[in-house]
Amino acid sequence: MFQDFKLVGDRPVALQVKEYIKRLIIKGVLQADQKLPSTREMSSLLKVSRNTVIAAYEGLEDDGFRYAIPGKGSYVAATEGHLTTDAGGADGSAAWQIDWKARMNEYAVSAVELDMMKQGIRANKGVISFTSIAPDEGLFDLGDVRRAFMDRMAIEGQVLLNYGYAKGYQPLIDYLIRYMENKGIDTSGKDMLITSGFTEGFDIVLSALRPSARRGAAICENPTHHTAIKNLKLQGFEITGIPMERDGIDVNRLEKVLQKQTNSFDLAYLTPSYHNPTGIVMSPAKRSAVIKLMTRYQIPVIEDGFNEELRYSGAHVAPLIATAGQGNGVIYIGSLSKVLFPGLRVGWVLGDRALINHLESIKRARAIHTSTIDQSILYQYLLNGNFDKYIKKARMEYKRKYELTKACCEAHLPEAQLSGDGGLHLFLTFPASVDTRRLLEACTEQGVIFTPGDKFFIQEGEGTNTLRLGFSRVTDENIERGIRIIGQEARSFLQA
Numbered sequence: 001m002f003q004d005f006k007l008v009g010d011r012p013v014a015l016q017v018k019e020y021i022k023r024l025i026i027k028g029v030l031q032a033d034q035k036l037p038s039t040r041e042m043s044s045l046l047k048v049s050r051n052t053v054i055a056a057y058e059g060l061e062d063d064g065f066r067y068a069i070p071g072k073g074s075y076v077a078a079t080e081g082h083l084t085t086d087a088g089g090a091d092g093s094a095a096w097q098i099d100w101k102a103r104m105n106e107y108a109v110s111a112v113e114l115d116m117m118k119q120g121i122r123a124n125k126g127v128i129s130f131t132s133i134a135p136d137e138g139l140f141d142l143g144d145v146r147r148a149f150m151d152r153m154a155i156e157g158q159v160l161l162n163y164g165y166a167k168g169y170q171p172l173i174d175y176l177i178r179y180m181e182n183k184g185i186d187t188s189g190k191d192m193l194i195t196s197g198f199t200e201g202f203d204i205v206l207s208a209l210r211p212s213a214r215r216g217a218a219i220c221e222n223p224t225h226h227t228a229i230k231n232l233k234l235q236g237f238e239i240t241g242i243p244m245e246r247d248g249i250d251v252n253r254l255e256k257v258l259q260k261q262t263n264s265f266d267l268a269y270l271t272p273s274y275h276n277p278t279g280i281v282m283s284p285a286k287r288s289a290v291i292k293l294m295t296r297y298q299i300p301v302i303e304d305g306f307n308e309e310l311r312y313s314g315a316h317v318a319p320l321i322a323t324a325g326q327g328n329g330v331i332y333i334g335s336l337s338k339v340l341f342p343g344l345r346v347g348w349v350l351g352d353r354a355l356i357n358h359l360e361s362i363k364r365a366r367a368i369h370t371s372t373i374d375q376s377i378l379y380q381y382l383l384n385g386n387f388d389k390y391i392k393k394a395r396m397e398y399k400r401k402y403e404l405t406k407a408c409c410e411a412h413l414p415e416a417q418l419s420g421d422g423g424l425h426l427f428l429t430f431p432a433s434v435d436t437r438r439l440l441e442a443c444t445e446q447g448v449i450f451t452p453g454d455k456f457f458i459q460e461g462e463g464t465n466t467l468r469l470g471f472s473r474v475t476d477e478n479i480e481r482g483i484r485i486i487g488q489e490a491r492s493f494l495q496a
Contacts, residue, residue: 001029002037002045013048017056018063020046025065025076032078036066107234114230116455128482130450133276133424133470135339139394141386145341148380156376164372166364167356168194168348172379176348179382180332184322191356193363196345196370198304198335199227204362205302205331205349206235209267219257220269221249223456223463225276225304228269240265241458246419248272248282251289258297267300272320274307277456277468278427279420287323294329305334307423309391312399321350328352336378338424339394340387344374398424398472401479405471408480412487415494424472427453429465434493436467442489448482 005020007013024030036042039057043050057074060066067077112118153160167173173192181187195201210216215236220228222241232239240257243250249270258265270290272282282290294301303320321330328351335347349359363369381387405426409418413428420426430436436452443449453466471479 005046014052014055017046017048017052018059021060022065030076032076034076036074038073110234114233116226128448128478130469130474130482132473134342136472139397141390144386145381148384149377152376152380160372160376164369166369167360169372169375172375175379175382180350184318186326189328189353190350191353193349193356193359194370194375195347195349197337197347198333201333201347201349203231204359206231208358208362210235211266216266217264218267218269219265222458223277225271226455239458244278244280248280248286251286255293258293265299267302268294269302271304271306274310274423276306279423279425281317281421284317287320291320291323301330303330303332305332307338309339310398310423312422344378346374346378401471404476405479408483412484413490425468425470428467432465434465434490436465439489439493443486446485448485
């Protein structure tokens, strides 16, 4: 006994000793009322100091696992509800086993099937990966983040460590509402809910708009964000996809679908700026046309503010919610995760005040509130004026990488049609004979991976000749080398 104790990491030694003895008690190796070795003996057995054992024994007593008899020593306290053997329960019964896979409902099974991270290819060490569209952490200004944290903790640290509000941290809400007003949005009659990133906000909105008596019906661009497809399907929505053109959604096709299926749709999900995966920015004319159609057919629009801040060139284009003016039919979901610190899980939903009132209650029922510390750090960082400085640096670097990636694609992949006006990725469409899943298999053998485009299409079998190239976290050398390899493999497919 006590021969398997090993110190690990930088954790306090006394804590490791206490937890080690506690595990022996819980497993039944040490029985109730059994005498423990003296502190001197235990220190010799575990090869730690006697003071360490004394502190560990005191901790065991505090936790209810040890008691002392003056003049006699330390003993194991009786415990209840723990296993006494590795094989079964305290009454000697066999270990209780449930087939959890058989118990999973349709929602859980679908979640696994639609889980892009589980189904996707893994990037081994040394592989050139174009799969990520996360920001480059090398651009993060850690000093400014650390300063924001210290500033906010000094002001109200004790408050931040307690429960927060389901609606969100009010100083951040006030800041973000002004931020949205600077985008040209009329916020009268509107309110905001802070969420743990875009995905939670989207899921909460879907759960509020999902019909109770039937399957929901949603309309969106095709292709579109895989996370949106996943959550729409998990929430029970049938999805109708509208093809994309060079300047955004095909408005004529959208109008024909709406005319044919009048009163059929519960919502529309659209990403007008730096669309995922195509990278297309919807033109101002199409934004106005879309709002007019949705107003005529009374279809609520969920606008994804994805990557809106990564504008490389051209004038600012107002969000759909700004185009709607004083109308309340657009729900804007925003997040800075693709440009600024995705580890701070903060997003927001801006919409009609009556809608936000209901979403707040759903949020409270599900998660109580988003991390107040995360919200407060982001608020102080923004308040300190760091965001403008950071975004200027990020735009310059991502624009440079965008132009390099685009030039490499034009040089090595002349057969592919490119789309993408900014952001962190490019979308490639090959001739129909190129199956990009087979292309991925060939490229993987050469140490290069990317995201097949069919993941972003509504119907199975669509987009099999497309792929998305994320360049934000790839070095210049690997961008050129990786795209050259993709080009070589693609040409072999075309020749075949």
